[in-house]
Amino acid sequence: MRLVRSILVIASLLAAVPYPAAANAAGPATTSTAARPTTGAACTDPAYQTFGPASITGAIVGATTHNGFAYVVTRGLKPPILAEIDLATRRVVRQVPLPDGPLAGEPEGGWATTVSGGQIYVGTYPVPDLYRFDPATGTVTHIRSFGVNGGFVWSLTTAPDGTIYAGTYPDGKVWEYVPATGAVRNFGVLATGERYVRAVAADATNVYAGLLDKAKLVAINRTTGAVTTLATGTGGFATVGVGNGRVVATSGSTLYDVRPDGTDLRTVGLGELTSDMLLVEPDGTVYLSARPTGAVLRYRTGDPAPTPLGTPKEAEETRRLVVENNRLTGFSGSGGMWTMDPATGATEFTDLIAAGLTPGSERPQAIRLEGPDELWVAGHFSVTVRDLRTMRQRRIWVPGEPKAIVSRGDTMFAAMYPSGEILAIDRTSLTLRSLGYLGHGQQRPWDLEYDPISDKLLVATAPLGASLQGALSIVDPDTGAKQVYVNVIPDQSLMSLSLDVAKRIVYLGGDVRGGGGTPPVRTAASVAAFDLRTRTVRWQVTPVAGYQTFQDLKVQDGLLFGVYKRNASWFRMNLATRTITHSGPLPGYGELHVHNGTVFTATYFGGGNVYALGTTAKLVATGLGDEWYTNPQLAFEPGSWNAWALIGRDLARIRLDPACPTVTI
Structure with missing residues (x-):
């Protein structure tokens, strides 16, 4: 009853918020209003106000x-919702x-879904559990945890x-579950150091697994458990399918087509595209969806290159491809469903919120206040802009x-994951313009100034996948021209940057683990001072031995403040001497x-806290919750001690005056 009630509460919160029938790249803005926040800076005034969900998602x-x-699983909601869609009417009929x-x-949420014996199975995150849904009774059963x-x-x-076969993280295993008996086993270590089994497919003899870190496509004999490597790619294998005696998978910008025994391996280039979803039909026809364009391609063994069929929605991610009634059906990550006629490329797109999917409150990515009255909150596939004078939302x-947003005049810029694209968003019209992709394997932006x-624009990035080398990118906000300085801190990705405008130095914070999946060759994260005039590193230091990952850096009046991620702590460094003067947990x-x-x-x-850092860390607010998706952030109002932040998943305005008693939520 509690779980059903939570859906009703979300629905009531959103009852007054209209949503578009089908969002496009320009994004028809949706609006709503709420109460204007009160002002007040005295320690005796109310310490905080909340204003409902910070970011809504479908x-x-x-x-x-x-x-x-069709059965789809929501992303980022607690609890996640399994929605049933009538493919004939394109309406959500049950949740x-x-x-x-x-x-x-x-x-x-649940990245993984499959059907067995008329039952729908869902594999979830961030707890790796298996659930079963019975369409006949509407009941959900928790099967087991992996x-x-x-x-x-x-x-x-x-x-x-x-x-049923499941690919899991972080153990990098393939698990077998037999619905008739409940028997479970796994096939052990598939490749030393592997964490991700990103894709699986099966036939009567083998289960095929795409490994992300070690970039291997393997076949596992379902009876003996023997593992055979079918191909080694240039990047992680993110898709795999089997049909008509062929195994087809993609790694980076290459399609691999091979027999199940590993013979007759063929490779086909995808140009500058990668694939996020793949379907192999019984007759051997392969359909692929491509990133970053959102295009759909068709391939058959022997083709020199896949054939483009059309683009259901520009720059969209695809979560599943199926063929229903001779039409290709796809499901979009932002919350859409489309059908395509493979012969003509004609497409019909349906927004799932408009079709009846109940949206809900998600964990935001970033927050930024422009001037006194314009608040931006970034979520998954959406940005919400609030006019704080009227509380109108678009x-x-x-x-x-x-992952990060910053402004220049009338334009907001966003650094996007997982593409590494830099977007320009007009602050008035909210129309989008692409500045292109960072490239060089830099698809995980962490900081932007x-x-x-x-x-x-200055962008700090980590690679996506098994590489240690991050980059500092310098991007022209008008033309999109880029200079990408890969491996600027040797053998480290970049988690943070902080610009000293007057001295023309940008300070960079590293991470020895890089994109993950490759053992570090350094033992501690470094700070580097990059000279924007000469485009060279002036100096590099390791502040704390053994601490592997920075979360953030900030330069202030000749001092550099730093926060570590994996060894949660802070420090204050004198930049003249490059020595730490104060620090703490x-x-x-x-x-x-x-x-x-x-x-x-x-x-x-620790429940969500805010500290003022000086010679000590002074607690100024506590009890905010731990509901950020990327990293906890603050957006301070000019001329006051008030900041916009989160309390739980609600947007909140909080007094953070260090002279006042600690705000306790």
Whole structure:
């Protein structure tokens, strides 16, 4: 009853918010209004106000079809919702929550779905659990867990005899589940150091797994467990399918087509595209969806290159491809469903919120206040802009996750994951313009600043996948021209940057783990001072031995403040001597902000806290919750000690005056 009630509460919160029938790249803005925040800076005034969900989403992860219906799983909601869609009417006809399992942590979505014996199976994250939904009764059953909180069931598939196979993270294993008996086993270590089994497919003899870190496509004999490597790619294998005696998979910008025994390996280039979803039909026809364009391609063994069929929605991600009634059906990550005639490319797109999917409150990516009255909150596939004078809201679609946002005049810029694209968003019309992609394997942007002297954007990035080399990118906000300085801190990715405008130095914070999946060759994260005039590193230091990952850096009046991620702590460094003068532990990590001459950090864990950093870390607020998706952030109002932030998943305005008593939520 509690879970059903949570859906009704979300629905009531959103009853007054209209949503577009179909969002496009320009993003028809949606609006709503709420009460104007009150002002007041005295310590005796109310310390905080909340204003409802900070970011609303109808995004989905897993999707599948069965017997004339589609089943999709929401992304980022607690609990996640399994929605049933009538494919004939294109309407949502039933929604059920996935209950919390017995282990620590709560599911927030399900990347993996499959059908066996007329039952719908869902694999969840960030607890790697398996659920079963019975369409006949509407009941949901928790089957088992494949690990602990922080794990994923990335992929599911069903063999011809009904046996289910799951690919998991972070153990990098393939698991077997037999619905008829409940028997479970796994096939052990598939490649030393592997964490992700990103894709699985099965036939009567083998289960095929795409490994992300080690870039291997393997076949596992379902009877003996023997593992055979079919191909080694240039990047991680993210898709795999089997049919008509061929195994087809994609790694980076290459399609691999091979027999199940590893013979007759063929490779086909995809140009500058990669594939996020793949379907192999029984006759051997292969359909692929492509990133970053959102195009759909068709391939058959022997083709020199795939044939473009059309683009259902520009720059969209695809979560599933199926063929229903001779038409190709796809499901879009932002919360859409489309059908395409493969012969003509004609497409019909349906927004799932407009079709009846109940949206809900998600964990935001970033927040920024422009002037006194314009607040931007970035979510998954969307950005919400609020006019704080009227509390009117406008919500637009964007192609992915804006990990960082910054402004220049009348334009907002967003650094996007997982594409590494830089977007320009007109602050008045909310129309989008692409500045292109960073390239060089740099698809995970972590920090973004604007340099008013050179009129350039500065981007700190990590690679996506098994590489240690991050980059500092310098981007022209008008033309999109880029200079990408890969491996600027040797053998480290970049988590943070902080610009000293007057001295023309940008300080960079590293991470020895890089994109993950490759053992570090350095033992501690470094700070580097990059000279924007000479485009060279002036110096590099390692502040704390053994601490591997920075979360953020901020320069202020000749001092450099830093927050570590994996060894949660802070420090203050004298830049003249490059020595740490003050430091201490923190309960978690988050971003640094300078306001009224004071350096603040908001942190994950410990219930959500805000500290003012100086010679000590002074607690100024506690109990905010741990509901950020990327990193806890603050957006301070000019001329006051008030900041916009989150309390739980609600937008909040909080007094953070270090002279006042600690704000306790």
